[in-house]
Amino acid sequence: MRDAIRLLLNGRAVELRGVDPRMTLLDWLRVRRRMTGTKEGCNEGDCGACTVSVTRLENGRPARRALNACIQLLPMLDGCAVTTVEGAAPAGRLHPAQEAIVRLHGSQCGFCTPGFVMSIHAACGPGAPPEADSPPDLLAGNLCRCTGYGPLLEAARQARAAPRPDWEPDDEAMAAMLRGLDDDEDLRLEGGGCVAHAPASLESLCALAAERPGALLVAGATDVGLWLTKRLDEPAELIFMHRVKELRHITEKDDEITIGAGARYVDARPVLARAAADLGELIRRIGSVQVRNAGTIGGNIANGSPIGDMAPALIALGARVELRLGARGRSLPLEDFFIDYGRQDRAPGEVLTAIRLPRPADPARLRCWKISKRFDQDITAVLGAFDIAVEDGVVRHARIAFGGMAATPRRARATEQALLGRPWTEETVEDALPALARDFAPIDDMRASAAYRLRVAGALLRKRLIEDMAPGAPTRLAGTREGAA
Amino acid sequence: MTDPERIKGGVATPVPHDSAVRHVRGEAVYVDDIPEPPGCLHAAFGLSERAHARILELDLSEVREAPGVVAVLTARDLPGANDVSASAHDEPLLAEDEVLFHGQPIFAVIAESHLAARRAARKARIRYQDLPAILTIDQALAAGSLLEPMREMVKGDPEAALAAAPRRLRGRVELGGQEHFYLEGQAALSVPGEGDEMTVHASSQHPTEIQHKVAETLGVPFNAVTVIVRRMGGGFGGKESQGNAPACLTAAAARLLGRPVKMRYDRDDDFLVTGKRHDFRIDYEVGFDDQGRILAVVIDQAARCGWATDLSLPVCDRAMLHADNAYHLPHARIRSWRCRTNTVSNTAFRGFGGPQGMAGIERVMDHVAHALGLDPLEVRRRNFYDPPGGARTLTPYHMTVEDCVIAEIVDELAESCAYARRRAEIAEWNARNQVIKRGLALTPVKFGISFTLTHLNQAAALVHVYTDGSVHLNHGGTEMGQGLFVKVAQVAAEAFQIDLDRVRITATDTGKAANTSATAASSGSDLNGMAVRDACEKIKRRLTAFAAERFQTSADQVRFLPGRVRVGEEEIAFPDLVRMAWEARVPLSATGFYATPRISWDRAAGRGRPFYYFAYGAAATEAAIDALTGQWRIERVDILHDVGRSLNPAIDLGQIEGGFVQGMGWLTMEELVWDEAGRLRTHAPSTYKIPAAGDRPRHMNIRIWERGENREPTIHRSKAVGEPPLMLGISAWLALSDAAASCGPAYPALDAPATPERVLRAIARARGERWP
Numbered sequence A: 001m002r003d004a005i006r007l008l009l010n011g012r013a014v015e016l017r018g019v020d021p022r023m024t025l026l027d028w029l030r031v032r033r034r035m036t037g038t039k040e041g042c043n044e045g046d047c048g049a050c051t052v053s054v055t056r057l058e059n060g061r062p063a064r065r066a067l068n069a070c071i072q073l074l075p076m077l078d079g080c081a082v083t084t085v086e087g088a089a090p091a092g093r094l095h096p097a098q099e100a101i102v103r104l105h106g107s108q109c110g111f112c113t114p115g116f117v118m119s120i121h122a123a124c125g126p127g128a129p130p131e132a133d134s135p136p137d138l139l140a141g142n143l144c145r146c147t148g149y150g151p152l153l154e155a156a157r158q159a160r161a162a163p164r165p166d167w168e169p170d171d172e173a174m175a176a177m178l179r180g181l182d183d184d185e186d187l188r189l190e191g192g193g194c195v196a197h198a199p200a201s202l203e204s205l206c207a208l209a210a211e212r213p214g215a216l217l218v219a220g221a222t223d224v225g226l227w228l229t230k231r232l233d234e235p236a237e238l239i240f241m242h243r244v245k246e247l248r249h250i251t252e253k254d255d256e257i258t259i260g261a262g263a264r265y266v267d268a269r270p271v272l273a274r275a276a277a278d279l280g281e282l283i284r285r286i287g288s289v290q291v292r293n294a295g296t297i298g299g300n301i302a303n304g305s306p307i308g309d310m311a312p313a314l315i316a317l318g319a320r321v322e323l324r325l326g327a328r329g330r331s332l333p334l335e336d337f338f339i340d341y342g343r344q345d346r347a348p349g350e351v352l353t354a355i356r357l358p359r360p361a362d363p364a365r366l367r368c369w370k371i372s373k374r375f376d377q378d379i380t381a382v383l384g385a386f387d388i389a390v391e392d393g394v395v396r397h398a399r400i401a402f403g404g405m406a407a408t409p410r411r412a413r414a415t416e417q418a419l420l421g422r423p424w425t426e427e428t429v430e431d432a433l434p435a436l437a438r439d440f441a442p443i444d445d446m447r448a449s450a451a452y453r454l455r456v457a458g459a460l461l462r463k464r465l466i467e468d469m470a471p472g473a474p475t476r477l478a479g480t481r482e483g484a485a
Numbered sequence B: 001m002t003d004p005e006r007i008k009g010g011v012a013t014p015v016p017h018d019s020a021v022r023h024v025r026g027e028a029v030y031v032d033d034i035p036e037p038p039g040c041l042h043a044a045f046g047l048s049e050r051a052h053a054r055i056l057e058l059d060l061s062e063v064r065e066a067p068g069v070v071a072v073l074t075a076r077d078l079p080g081a082n083d084v085s086a087s088a089h090d091e092p093l094l095a096e097d098e099v100l101f102h103g104q105p106i107f108a109v110i111a112e113s114h115l116a117a118r119r120a121a122r123k124a125r126i127r128y129q130d131l132p133a134i135l136t137i138d139q140a141l142a143a144g145s146l147l148e149p150m151r152e153m154v155k156g157d158p159e160a161a162l163a164a165a166p167r168r169l170r171g172r173v174e175l176g177g178q179e180h181f182y183l184e185g186q187a188a189l190s191v192p193g194e195g196d197e198m199t200v201h202a203s204s205q206h207p208t209e210i211q212h213k214v215a216e217t218l219g220v221p222f223n224a225v226t227v228i229v230r231r232m233g234g235g236f237g238g239k240e241s242q243g244n245a246p247a248c249l250t251a252a253a254a255r256l257l258g259r260p261v262k263m264r265y266d267r268d269d270d271f272l273v274t275g276k277r278h279d280f281r282i283d284y285e286v287g288f289d290d291q292g293r294i295l296a297v298v299i300d301q302a303a304r305c306g307w308a309t310d311l312s313l314p315v316c317d318r319a320m321l322h323a324d325n326a327y328h329l330p331h332a333r334i335r336s337w338r339c340r341t342n343t344v345s346n347t348a349f350r351g352f353g354g355p356q357g358m359a360g361i362e363r364v365m366d367h368v369a370h371a372l373g374l375d376p377l378e379v380r381r382r383n384f385y386d387p388p389g390g391a392r393t394l395t396p397y398h399m400t401v402e403d404c405v406i407a408e409i410v411d412e413l414a415e416s417c418a419y420a421r422r423r424a425e426i427a428e429w430n431a432r433n434q435v436i437k438r439g440l441a442l443t444p445v446k447f448g449i450s451f452t453l454t455h456l457n458q459a460a461a462l463v464h465v466y467t468d469g470s471v472h473l474n475h476g477g478t479e480m481g482q483g484l485f486v487k488v489a490q491v492a493a494e495a496f497q498i499d500l501d502r503v504r505i506t507a508t509d510t511g512k513a514a515n516t517s518a519t520a521a522s523s524g525s526d527l528n529g530m531a532v533r534d535a536c537e538k539i540k541r542r543l544t545a546f547a548a549e550r551f552q553t554s555a556d557q558v559r560f561l562p563g564r565v566r567v568g569e570e571e572i573a574f575p576d577l578v579r580m581a582w583e584a585r586v587p588l589s590a591t592g593f594y595a596t597p598r599i600s601w602d603r604a605a606g607r608g609r610p611f612y613y614f615a616y617g618a619a620a621t622e623a624a625i626d627a628l629t630g631q632w633r634i635e636r637v638d639i640l641h642d643v644g645r646s647l648n649p650a651i652d653l654g655q656i657e658g659g660f661v662q663g664m665g666w667l668t669m670e671e672l673v674w675d676e677a678g679r680l681r682t683h684a685p686s687t688y689k690i691p692a693a694g695d696r697p698r699h700m701n702i703r704i705w706e707r708g709e710n711r712e713p714t715i716h717r718s719k720a721v722g723e724p725p726l727m728l729g730i731s732a733w734l735a736l737s738d739a740a741a742s743c744g745p746a747y748p749a750l751d752a753p754a755t756p757e758r759v760l761r762a763i764a765r766a767r768g769e770r771w772p
């Protein structure tokens, strides 16, 4: 049992004992260490001003990730190398990201700038995700109110093309340093009136969780973080799950894909995108690079939000979830996991361990669309996911699920019935619309009115049809029809 | 590289922002980054949870007992005045018996940490008695709840001209508000000094106003308070008056407790507490001929001002003053209702009412074109003000437009962006495609430069030349990212003919430049550039006189060349001359001053010459919409903008691009939603969406208009650039409207912000469909 957090901060080893495990990395940097280069713009993961570049071991190799320091709790950095803007370059030198931003006039008020620097810094490191090649995706999690982004996007492009700075350790050296921080010890931390555990194995996680059903489970903290920074919750006991390697496993078989509940979006995306192209595109639109580097698929489901994005798509694909309470495991269809608003079929202390989905026969069959005010990093107003198979012009298979239309992510069962066995035509779709109105009675809120939600839900069904009827016609403003055409 | 005949970083060179390297290294210091003085405490507000209510009981016992709390302040505890208003004295820092909006500060917690203060602030138990709340423009108009009686501007006989017009139409457009979303929230740090002295570090566009309000809060003379502003992490108007509250509160607490006190708003509090851009509803009736020439208009503007006056009156005035935009309106009646509501008190925001006024008339042009089946650009062109010397140059406020270049700019842009060809292509695309529809709009901007309150058009500066020839520069303008400091430093470098790196830029400080105006109305470089040049010229005159005397020649034989001064046949390095002058006891410091000439404004009559000159520009934007869902994308924009002769083209291009994107955000995606209880539901970036990197149009061609030159003798014949480009964003909104119009025969009457829901409603309107 270890009782201190170990991390590297700008290359220097730091051990933290007795610190409040609920403290965010941002507060620690700015308040405790008076390192004020990292800024706070929102304190909820949405603006990127607090972005830091964190290198961690993923599958034994170093991967550099941009993370929002404002919703990273300190214990989550255990075993990581944290680079802040102060450490991006040695005195008198500039990192290529910094140099390009200066040269291209990418800063005006400058408050967002350290965050942009660190997002680009992370993308210049090892293990960069595909977004690194698409500057608008790479920077979707960094808001700038002054510039209009042009020079920053160009700076990202140029910095990515620049040679790696000579002061940075190579991957081998970095891996060795990180391995030096890693161990298989469970962690128990105590400070500020809070106890936190960070078990290193699935066994001890499940045992702990069952034993302490009142403790709050924390995965990527992209939901939990806001409960602390915004709702100002003061949970007395936390169980961190990020050190449990088994929870992050992703396995692909011919007929089935298993995603560990602790797998982060960044790691699960390639596999899921191969399985269903639209699922990959959907993940691209969940949060931002920073959020996807932290958030887990399991957290998205366990959180049970009616506007969580993964659930409708996974329900449409017929996914199941696996749960464990102590040593006892069980499995159930994902759609049955959601009982009502804020209620899931999960006992206190029960851990969601994995999501299993049958591999779709055709990666283009699932179609899903996320409707939001902004394409990038926005929360869903309506999400429609359609797995529809047509044989000889007749609908043979229809699993349709929506988010944002009810108190939970839910299947549109009446609509499915209205389609099954009928010819796949405009008439059938028109006839199915009343069924859709029976399936859902959405609400008005700040994201959309009930009337809009219902209308758009129907429109998405029509879009699904149009994409079949007119395969070449443009139907999408975001993403591509990757294989869907 | 280095040209001995050119100084480095003189005017017109695209030098980077003076803080660029500090920005990228995280070394630029904002208020919350200043090393905290020992014993520094932290403040947070406790906010009203009702839109309008009497406070029956304020139980703060749990707040006081919360961990880390040092003091809790209510209105009764304040040492002096309880008022943070810009001028009307109707804005208490802390509510007394009644709350007037949801989010109004009622008390303040002073604690050992920011987090402790925030936590404690939630522990209040308040009993309210609800009072009727006026939340919307409709409710305010029905109740006659106005900040002042309706105001009006009249030119000609609009009713008669309307009656005689061959064609007429009416319409209504709603324009939402806008949150500034400066990345750095409101912040202030007050440090008590000796006796009654107080130093305040603020994130403010208006240090002088902070000085005054803090002095009133403390009950001390202005000279006891020093306000320092090094930089802001964005302002956009949101730090013109909205910084008063944290400054006054921290100063009061610092005085009472004898310790430094810092306050920064958590982002959600910032959304709830501070004012935003005014939302407007504009009704119009327009008479026109078959060619689309406007004959008469009646434009009724109603603005939601919120619970207090703040800057709403001049904001609404400016909306009226831009109800014409670039168009000659032969007969016009422009009326304005300033609605007092139980919502946050709206305030200055880049454009200061101008954007709303302009969006109104652009909607009229679009609507008229639709009614006639004409290309909207053609209709616009037919209504432009004449160039200098023409007959159609009189505005509805009876000022003659003497510098109109809009027709030239629009022609050049229409050509360079291939407007006509793309229009045809889009029509063809729309005929072929049912789901994705495209639209194009080219709109002009004519924006009046000067504060409408004439006496604000003044500026002060202080310049020291040290004996090594380096220069210390100070003026009343503040740096919020707009590049004011570097531009003004370029002016100083140019004046002395020394390299820019010899000029030290220093924080704005009420102890150095006094009685200054807000850095607002795009006036920063116009006013402060001139004031600084005035100071530099004073010193140069003294140096010239000295040199002429010392070298036995006449003053006209003294010339400032790059890095040196030629005196007759001799050349002396600038630092050497300075040193010689010092030894001869020549004063090397000077204050500078500037007051804008030629302006006057009779607010009561709605007549005068409120603007020194106009800035012009135009944008052509192409958009695509998904006719099934209402989602959209802005695909391309071409911009041609007049900055006169640019002081710094790199900075100006940045202002243009950023202004466009911000204006586009206002009219398209940024939606403020209040519920029936008057609570703002979109109070954080999770729910309020400003444009992200991916929303920037994929193709963005921005050019500074090369022929631009200010007809007035402004600083190096430049033009203000802070606000005008924001209004280029109107073209994005109207491009979406154009795309929606392609879906059906009727006018889509797209309101703003054009969220997917509003776009879908506009499509339904175009198609004549019913919408529940």
Ligand SMILES: Cc1cc2nc3c(=O)[nH]c(=O)nc-3n(C[C@H](O)[C@H](O)[C@H](O)COP(=O)(O)OP(=O)(O)OC[C@H]3O[C@@H](n4cnc5c(N)ncnc54)[C@H](O)[C@@H]3O)c2cc1C
Pocket (backbone or CB within 6 Å): A044, A045, A046, A216, A217, A218, A219, A220, A221, A222, A223, A224, A225, A241, A261, A262, A285, A286, A287, A288, A291, A294, A295, A296, A297, A298, A299, A300, A301, A302, A303, A307, A308, A309, A310, A350, A351, A352, A353, A377, A378, A379, A380
């Ligand atoms: C800026 C931002 C943007 C976002 N955008 C989107 C978006 O576009 N779409 C979207 O759907 N979501 C979005 N989210 C929400 C969030 O990212 C997801 O819900 C995320 O997947 C949660 O995962 P996590 O690992 O961070 O969970 P945490 O925050 O750690 O946990 C969430 C909840 O799940 C529980 N939990 C987590 N893992 C388990 C487990 N294995 N077993 C049992 N319980 C568990 C926790 O106890 C907690 O109650 C966004 C969040 C932020 C901050």
Ligand code: FES
Pocket (backbone or CB within 6 Å): A039, A040, A041, A042, A043, A044, A045, A046, A047, A048, A049, A050, A051, A068, A069, A070, A071
């Ligand atoms: S402060 Fe905005 S994302 Fe962290």
Ligand code: FES
Pocket (backbone or CB within 6 Å): A106, A107, A108, A109, A110, A111, A112, A113, A143, A144, A145, A146, A147, B183, B233, B234, B481
């Ligand atoms: S430069 Fe001001 S927010 Fe980006």
